[in-house]
Amino acid sequence: MRSIVVPVNFTSSAANAARYATDMALALGMDVHLVNVLEMSPASCNELSAGIHEELINSCLESLQQLSEELNRRCHGLVRIATDLETGDIQRRLSDFCKPIAPFVIVCGSSEILAGKVLEGSPTINRIRHLHWPLLIVPKNASFHSIRNILIACDNEDIHNGIVNAKPLLETINQAFSPRYVALHVLVNDEALTDRLSAEFQSWKNFPGTLNPAITFIKQPNVAMGIAEYLESHNADLLLILPKKHGWFDTRKSHSKNILSKIVPILSLNRKK
16 A cells, blocks of 8 residues: 655644645545654764653654544544654655655645745755655645646656656546646746747647646746746646756745745655656
8 A cells, every 4th residue: 555654743734734644645545654753863862861862752652642643533544544753864764764665745744835945945844855755745724625726837848857757646646536737837037938839838748648738838037926826816736846956936035925825735746867
């Protein structure tokens, strides 16, 4: 059975992400793994007395158990909820944990919707997003429901590289929800909508499976503003992105803050190397 992994740190955002993941797992027939990584170096452990260290471990285990019980009640026991406590660096420990189970997705909570704090500036999420598995970032107030509309923010490179690599994940979503896809390309700087560019994006129609998205072009100074404009007048249950080496989002700018009011979970897909 496929699994959804949820890193939890017992904040309200993490708890909401765990609820979202549990509801998603119920819809997809998957199980959930709650993972708490206690970030302590060996030196830190040595500095703590045995009693304090044991008390800290027990507190984390108790919090994991309480969250697990809440989720079991939520799904009426229909989803297997597993818990795990790790100690060390969060990226390394999560990577080691995920390798043998190859999760369908890693679900993280965030009080922001889409911002540098989420995709670039948050130390925890910034490190997690470099793992090999898809990362789903859930806004604090988001709740799971049937995924009917998926917005893909993309360029032509994504069509022939990143999205193709996401085929197994997208096929699972297609089978469960039969969503409508919209591929959004934001024309930035001096980029113009030429016949050649339009034709290149029509190659989406040849994507294997049932993706077959509608193609939309928006002219804006940057990608974030284009996404914000689209979301002003259209519904999206999921925003799918393929982050480039250099991020396009900056929370200090007003156009980034426009997206912060949109309760849209973000599915970030890493590019295969």
